[in-house]
Amino acid sequence: MRGGKELKEEVQDKGFCTLCGLCVGRCPYIKSLEDKIAVVFPCGIEEGKCYAACPRTFTDWDTVEQQVLGDVDGRDPLIGRYTQVWMARGINPELTRGTQDGGTVTTLIRTAMAEGMIEGAVLTATSDGLAPQAILVTEAGEIGKTAGSKYIAATTLQALHQARRTGVEKVGIVGRPCQVMGVRKYQTVVPEECNQDNTLVIGLFCMWALSYGFRDYVRQEAGGQEVTGIAIPKGELQIKTADGTITKSVEEAKQFARSACNLCWDVTSELADISVGAAEFAEGWNTLIVRSERGWALLGKALKAGVLEIKEYPPAMLQELRMAALGKKRRVVAELNRIQNEGTSMVDLTSPRFKSVVEGEVN
Amino acid sequence: MQSVLTINEPGTQVLMMGNEAITRGALEAGVQFCSSYPGSPSAEILSFMAATAKTFGHYAEWSTNEIVAIEAATAASFAGLRALCIMKQNGANVAADFLMSLGLSGCRGGLVVVFADDPESHSSTNEFDSRNLARWAELPLLEPGNFQEAKDMTKWAFELSEQTQTPVIIRSVTRICHGRGNVVLGDFLPKKPANKLGQWDKLIALNPFHPYTHQKLAKIREIFETSPFNTYTGPENPELLILTSGTGGFYSQEAVSRLGVADRVGVLKLGTTCPLPAKLVKSYLEKCPRVLVVEEVDPFLEHNVMVLAAQKEMLVKFFGKASGHIKGPGGPGTGELNPDVVMDGLSAVLGVARPSRNDVVVDPEKDIAIPARDLTFCAGCPHRASFFATKNALEIDGRQGVVMGDIGCYTLGGAKAGHFLLSSLFCMGGGIGMASGMGKLEQFGFNQPVLAMAGDSTFFHACLPGLVNARWNNSKMLFLILDNEATAMTGFQPHPGTGQTAMGEKGAPFSIEGICQAMGADVYIADPYDVAATTEKIYELIQQPGVKVLILRRTCALVQSRRGPKPKVWVDQEKCLGDACGCGRFCSKVFGCPACIWDAAAGKARIDEVVCNGCGVCASLCPQGAIQLEGRD
Numbered sequence: 001m002r003g004g005k006e007l008k009e010e011v012q013d014k015g016f017c018t019l020c021g022l023c024v025g026r027c028p029y030i031k032s033l034e035d036k037i038a039v040v041f042p043c044g045i046e047e048g049k050c051y052a053a054c055p056r057t058f059t060d061w062d063t064v065e066q067q068v069l070g071d072v073d074g075r076d077p078l079i080g081r082y083t084q085v086w087m088a089r090g091i092n093p094e095l096t097r098g099t100q101d102g103g104t105v106t107t108l109i110r111t112a113m114a115e116g117m118i119e120g121a122v123l124t125a126t127s128d129g130l131a132p133q134a135i136l137v138t139e140a141g142e143i144g145k146t147a148g149s150k151y152i153a154a155t156t157l158q159a160l161h162q163a164r165r166t167g168v169e170k171v172g173i174v175g176r177p178c179q180v181m182g183v184r185k186y187q188t189v190v191p192e193e194c195n196q197d198n199t200l201v202i203g204l205f206c207m208w209a210l211s212y213g214f215r216d217y218v219r220q221e222a223g224g225q226e227v228t229g230i231a232i233p234k235g236e237l238q239i240k241t242a243d244g245t246i247t248k249s250v251e252e253a254k255q256f257a258r259s260a261c262n263l264c265w266d267v268t269s270e271l272a273d274i275s276v277g278a279a280e281f282a283e284g285w286n287t288l289i290v291r292s293e294r295g296w297a298l299l300g301k302a303l304k305a306g307v308l309e310i311k312e313y314p315p316a317m318l319q320e321l322r323m324a325a326l327g328k329k330r331r332v333v334a335e336l337n338r339i340q341n342e343g344t345s346m347v348d349l350t351s352p353r354f355k356s357v358v359e360g361e362v363n
Numbered sequence: 364m365q366s367v368l369t370i371n372e373p374g375t376q377v378l379m380m381g382n383e384a385i386t387r388g389a390l391e392a393g394v395q396f397c398s399s400y401p402g403s404p405s406a407e408i409l410s411f412m413a414a415t416a417k418t419f420g421h422y423a424e425w426s427t428n429e430i431v432a433i434e435a436a437t438a439a440s441f442a443g444l445r446a447l448c449i450m451k452q453n454g455a456n457v458a459a460d461f462l463m464s465l466g467l468s469g470c471r472g473g474l475v476v477v478f479a480d481d482p483e484s485h486s487s488t489n490e491f492d493s494r495n496l497a498r499w500a501e502l503p504l505l506e507p508g509n510f511q512e513a514k515d516m517t518k519w520a521f522e523l524s525e526q527t528q529t530p531v532i533i534r535s536v537t538r539i540c541h542g543r544g545n546v547v548l549g550d551f552l553p554k555k556p557a558n559k560l561g562q563w564d565k566l567i568a569l570n571p572f573h574p575y576t577h578q579k580l581a582k583i584r585e586i587f588e589t590s591p592f593n594t595y596t597g598p599e600n601p602e603l604l605i606l607t608s609g610t611g612g613f614y615s616q617e618a619v620s621r622l623g624v625a626d627r628v629g630v631l632k633l634g635t636t637c638p639l640p641a642k643l644v645k646s647y648l649e650k651c652p653r654v655l656v657v658e659e660v661d662p663f664l665e666h667n668v669m670v671l672a673a674q675k676e677m678l679v680k681f682f683g684k685a686s687g688h689i690k691g692p693g694g695p696g697t698g699e700l701n702p703d704v705v706m707d708g709l710s711a712v713l714g715v716a717r718p719s720r721n722d723v724v725v726d727p728e729k730d731i732a733i734p735a736r737d738l739t740f741c742a743g744c745p746h747r748a749s750f751f752a753t754k755n756a757l758e759i760d761g762r763q764g765v766v767m768g769d770i771g772c773y774t775l776g777g778a779k780a781g782h783f784l785l786s787s788l789f790c791m792g793g794g795i796g797m798a799s800g801m802g803k804l805e806q807f808g809f810n811q812p813v814l815a816m817a818g819d820s821t822f823f824h825a826c827l828p829g830l831v832n833a834r835w836n837n838s839k840m841l842f843l844i845l846d847n848e849a850t851a852m853t854g855f856q857p858h859p860g861t862g863q864t865a866m867g868e869k870g871a872p873f874s875i876e877g878i879c880q881a882m883g884a885d886v887y888i889a890d891p892y893d894v895a896a897t898t899e900k901i902y903e904l905i906q907q908p909g910v911k912v913l914i915l916r917r918t919c920a921l922v923q924s925r926r927g928p929k930p931k932v933w934v935d936q937e938k939c940l941g942d943a944c945g946c947g948r949f950c951s952k953v954f955g956c957p958a959c960i961w962d963a964a965a966g967k968a969r970i971d972e973v974v975c976n977g978c979g980v981c982a983s984l985c986p987q988g989a990i991q992l993e994g995r996d
Contacts, residue, residue: 028949028986033759033902040758041782043947165988 003048004029007057008039010344016056018178018260019209021134021155022186023050025162032155034131035212035258052189055181056263059347064184068196068271069292077356078325080270081291084299085318086310087279088288095307098147100231101278102286104308105174106147108202108274111302112172113140117294118200120168122175124154129230129240130215134159138168146174151230153209153258157182164193172200176209177266184271200294203269205277205287207328208257217256221246234280263339263346265332265354267325274298281317329357368415373550381539384510384546385477386411388517389447390419392473393554396439397423398432400824401853402451403486404540405479409449410856413865420554425856425865428791428824429454433461433476440474440530441566443558445521449477452493453770453790457825459496464568465530466501466576471558471566473521474530476502481537482659483699486852488770488788490697492661497532497637501576503583504532504637505592508612510544512634516592518549523586529579536659538610538699580638587635588642595647597629603712604651605630606644608664611657611700618705622715639667648672648679655712656683659700682712739780742958743920743976746773748891749816749845750781751954751980752915755894756901757784757812764812764905765801766843767794769826771818772852773845780955785816792817792825795842799829802838802910812905813840820850820858822875827882834883834910841904841911842884844875845891847919855922879912891915892980892995920976930977930995932958934968938989941966950981950990 002010004027011017017037024032029043030050051057065081075081089102095110096103112118120138123146132154137143157179163171171194173183180203187196218227218239225241232238237253239246269275274295279285288310290296302308333354336346347354367377368387379387386408389397399409412423422439426432429450436448450458455478462476478493497504505520507513513535520531558564587593596616597604605615605628612632619628631647633640648654648668656665662684672679682688684695688708691698710717740747750773757764768777768785769792777785787797798815817826822844833840850856857863862872879886887904889897897915904911942948950959950968958975961968968989970981979992 026986028946028953028984031755031759031898033756033899036759036761038758038761040755041953045945045947049945 002051002057003045004039004043004050007048007051007054011054011056012037012039014344016260016263016344016346018055018176018264019153019155019258020055020175020179020182021157022053022055022160022179022182024155024158026050032158035153037155049186049190053182053186055178055185056260056346058345059181059185061347061353062351064181064188065271067188068184076322077353078322078329079268079289080266080275082289083296084290085313086288086290087282087285087313088276088308088310089285090307091309092307095144096147097144100147100149102284103147104286104288105202105204105276106143107307108276108298108302109172109174110140110143111305111307112200112298113143114305115301117298117301118170118172120163120170121172122156122159122163124150124156124174126150128227130218130227132156136162136166136168148229149231151210151232151253152212152214160186160194170198170200172202174202174204175269176204176206177269178206178264180269180272181266200298201272203272203275205268205275206264207267208254208261210253210256211258214253214256217252221248233283262335263332265329265336265347267328268321279317281314281320287313287321326357333358367546368411369418370548371551373548376545376547378543379510379514379546380407380543381507381510381513381535381541382407383411384513385517385533385535385540386415387546387548388514389475389521390415391514391549391551392518392521393445393552394447394521395421395444395472395554396436396446397421397449398426398435398446399449400426400429400432400454400457401850401856402454402479403853404481404537405449405451405477405535406853406856407540408477409865410854412447413867416866419551423865425858427859429458430461433458433465436476437461437465437470437474437530437566440470440472441564442560443472443555445473445525445554447475447477449479451487452478452480452491453487453489455493455496457791459500462496462500462502467568467570467572468566469528469572469576469579470524470530471528472555473524475517475520475524475533476530477517477533477535479535479537479540480660483537485537488774488790490660492659492663494534494637494663495661497534498663501580502530502532503527503580503587504534504635506534506609506634506636507539508609508632508634510539510542510546512592513539514546514549516634523583527579527583527586529583534609536610584638584640587638587640590635590640592634593632593640593643594634595629595631598626599650601629601651602627602653604628604647604654605657605709606633606647606654606664606668607631607657608633608636610659611705614700614702614705615657617702618709621702622706622709622713622717624709624713624715627713628709633664636664637667639664639671641671644668644671645675645677648677652677652679653712654679654681654683655688655708656681657689657700657705657708660698661696682708688712737780738775738778739955739957740772740775741920741976742956742971742974743924743978744772745847745891745915745917745920745978746776746845747780747954747956748894748917748978748980749773749843749897749915750776750784752891752894752897753814753816753843753901754782754784755898756905759898760812760902760905762811764814767797767801767813767815769794769815769817769821771821771845772847773816773818776816790825791821792829795826795829795833798840798842799833799836799838802833802840803836805839813838814843814905815840816843816845818851819844819846819848819860819875820856823859823873827878830879830882830884830910830912838910839908841901841913842879843901844879844912844914846875846914846916847922848916849919849922851919851921855919875914876912879914884910884912886912886914888914888916891917892978894980894983920978924976928994929975930979931993932970932975932977932979932982933972933991934970935989935991936965936967938987939967939985940987940989941968944987946986950985954981954984956981
């Protein structure tokens with residue numbers, strides 16, 4: 001095992017850190033601001049939980065998946081194990097105000113809290129769509145403040161430690177795929193701090209997250225106007241200001257994609273209880289993937305409460321999603337191979353999970 | 364209340380600190396105007412002057428810096444008053460530009476300048492020998508070697524100054540300033556009123572006066588030839604002559620006595636070392652052409668006497684710094700003298716055995732070894748929090764920001780207490796000047812964030828031109844002003860930011876932020892005790908172009924602790940997990956406050972409530988929230 005020193009040398013200094021935030025705030029040695037995380041002082045601990053739980057240290061996907069999802073049938077090599085895929089949208093306007101697409105995530109997390117599945121939620125807030133902040137929410141009414149997509153990488157998981165310290169036992173987490181993996185490894189390494197039975201993980205779809213350079217770019221484009229929101233629907237970057245919306249190509253935003261994201265194998269949060277992304281083919285709808293018993297239970301409660309609407313997912317669209325995931329996975333495996341040749345082994349590339357993607361055995 | 368400074372009983376012997384003796388000498392001389400900037404080892408003198416100002420009717424001020432202090436004192440002399448100006452060795456450099464001209468202009472009323480050197484730099488960044496400055500400025504130099512001389516020379520210096528219309532330098536050192544000894548008191552001389560300056564009364568330092576300066580020095584040399592401050596003890600025709608000045612006198616006496624060579628060695632102690640009383644010295648060299656020169660720090664006397672011997676074509680064998688006989692652990696010309704150093708040299712020259720350095724017997728039953736201590740900040744010091752926040756911000760930023768240091772308590776931040784954060788350290792105001800330059804290096808590929816750090820008193824002393832320069836030339840840098848509302852390092856003297864004067868008058872305090880804003884810098888204020896907010900602010904500001912100023916404002920913990928009851932800080936023993944925490948004793952080991960201690964018996968952290976000043980910063984750092992704070996704003 002290794003500790004903070006190795007976390008700094010093998011992950012942070014190499015630019016591999018995903019900014020999941022899991023290592024921040026658990027100990028006093030690791031601090032974070034904006035899109036930076038640093039081991040400020042050497043802790044001298046040789047076997048650090050920070051290193052063991054980091055999604056960017058060596059990760060045995062097969063074992064973690066087995067622990068999280070058990071023997072759920074239907075493992076898809078491109079979007080992970082699942083039991084169901086739906087189109088979904090929130091239908092209670094009280095709950096979906098300010099949300100991006102269908103408002104499914106906000107609706108689900110509010111339902112989980114209202115139904116007592118969780119006591120608190122680890123979420124990401126922002127005032128302008130640009131500077132995300134990790135927060136722990138324990139009042140259902142506060143959840144609305146966190147609605148809407150954030151494109152800049154947020155260190156959300158640091159709020160997980162705040163939950164533990166303040167005695168919030170049953171926690172819901174909404175995170176990017178890297179954060180979902182962080183939570184799952186954390187559950188494996190320190191189950192006494194993060195018990196799988198008490199944790200609800202809602203995973204987001206994610207192709208990349210942006211660096212803070214994007215914030216400076218947007219502020220410059222806004223030309224002194226206050227930025228009130230950001231949206232990236234269908235290849236378009238929309239900068240919303242009091243004066244109206246400035247429209248740019250999404251490529252403008254993509255130049256700020258964090259290079260660490262090029263190493264992310266997971267597009268759809270494959271180890272979440274339930275995963276949600278945009279349904280780009282249908283405005284106002286989300287794609288919803290149910291993976292675990294807990295995810296299924298949550299969906300059931302939302303439907304029963306009448307706050308969520310679902311409908312059948314068009315098979316052609318599912319295939320489109322899968323192919324998008326395949327494209328990214330192939331690029332990522334090439335990168336993982338490259339860094340392995342340079343001495344960093346992040347996953348077991350000989351596992352069929354990775355080999356099949358490269359060798360064209362999937363379709 | 365009567366004190367050794369005020370009692371009017373000529374002939375009475377009292378115990379005095381050297382700085383008191385210098386003060387008393389000036390008071391006996393009827394000094395009317397005193398100015399200084401606080402610096403160790405001389406800081407007490409002006410405080411004593413301020414404390415006695417009402418009693419004696421003189422004026423005392425803490426000046427913004429040393430060059431202003433000497434300018435102000437010279438003005439008083441110009442008006443015919445007796446004036447005293449006090450500075451440490453580094454301060455003499457600050458005043459040097461003016462001092463270098465003072466030999467040309469001369470003075471009117473007696474003008475005495477005290478240089479207090481700090482050999483071994485006990486409380487300075489560096490040691491050096493200010494006597495060189497006196498010679499360079501062509502000003503007469505007196506060196507007291509004991510406490511009586513400290514008083515008597517000061518008193519006489521005013522007389523000499525008025526008699527020759529030349530400012531006089533008195534060079535003291537730490538052991539004279541802070542040591543104590545017996546002093547026989549003298550009488551207080553009457554004061555004269557200020558002169559009216561007529562149209563043709565001028566005090567001008569221009570080169571045509573240079574020959575007159577030399578004529579005056581020749582006259583002073585004659586006066587020095589017969590000065591009672593030059594004394595000889597020893598046999599009529601010694602085998603070896605010790606030539607010494609200042610503290611070297613006591614050390615030489617002790618060395619001669621302990622080696623039992625009083626019948627072989629004579630000691631000529633000079634009190635008037637520059638210009639050198641050549642005839643006097645020559646007469647002793649003729650009696651004994653084997654000379655051991657004992658002085659601290661530089662071979663000042665040694666070189667002057669070597670030149671004299673060469674001029675007079677005398678064959679003299681010199682021992683001292685050049686020969687390597689007078690040297691401490693750092694070699695000749697470095698560090699302090701002591702009797703051991705002199706004994707080493709003397710025994711080697713004479714070829715006699717010296718008592719062992721290990722002749723002090725330690726009884727392990729009775730004697731307790733003094734534990735080694737880190738150079739560190741006081742408990743509750745806001746600087747500790749400022750350094751901690753800066754360290755956090757720079758590490759999170761990750762571009763290896765560089766911090767240009769300055770002179771004050773926060774200089775200690777260059778050591779472990781400040782996480783070795785300071786990249787440079789020179790003189791008062793040196794940090795902002797360097798940062799202004801380093802903040803212009805982007806075009807050469809230098810991309811590290813640039814910071815400067817200085818305290819509030821240092822800000823007024825020497826940082827204003829540097830900040831103007833940085834702003835004028837649009838340097839990219841962050842200036843951290845550690846405003847603890849005191850000149851803490853030297854004993855809490857007031858400064859322009861406090862508004863109070865040396866004599867206790869309350870005036871409008873200068874606004875540091877107002878000054879910086881007027882210079883066109885973006886100014887922010889943070890409370891260093893709020894480590895998280897301060898860290899965030901520093902991080903934010905080093906991302907931005909231009910000159911930024913962040914004032915880290917918190918009253919010095921020692922000043923605060925004198926104002927009222929201390930806030931209470933304690934460790935909840937239930938919550939502290941001890942070594943099981945995984946924090947690695949963060950409070951005591953990393954934050955490092957002397958009040959954060961480890962209770963080995965309990966295996967948990969504890970707060971030493973005697974040492975703790977109640978800043979409560981540790982409470983905000985404990986990952987378990989085990990440290991409790993009560994009663995702080």
